[in-house]
Amino acid sequence: MRAVILTSSTGDGLAAELRQRWPDGIHACLDTIGLQAALAVVRDGGAYVTTQPTGVPPAERGISTQAVQVQPDAAALGPLAEQAAAGGLTVRVAATVPLAEFRRGYDLLAQGARGKVVVLIP
Secondary structure, three states: OOEEEEOOOOOOOHHHHHHHHOOOOEEEEEEOOOOHHHHHHEEEEEEEEEOOOOOOOOOOOOOEEEEOOOOOOHHHHHHHHHHHHOOOOOOOEEEEEEHHHHHHHHHHHHOOOOOEEEEEOO
């Protein structure tokens, strides 16, 4: 099974770009920012899931569409916070950009940045 996780907009050419890489479409798409255009590259009978409850597109071509949401869980996050404070969690940072250049951060993600892009807020 192939799945593509979209974490940033890649502009108007999103569907064409993904179709070029996966001509038969993708089995599943987890869309965290509401790019309903991504539905066009999900193969018939596939799955489209978004974290945007108001961004669930109508089902078509047998594609299952739905939204998922989570609630904060302080008890579960406590140990993670302790690990982070102790330096026990590693996050790969590909780049940092100042707030005034946040758009460049999206471009870096679209170009395949390996890691997180951090936007510095003064």
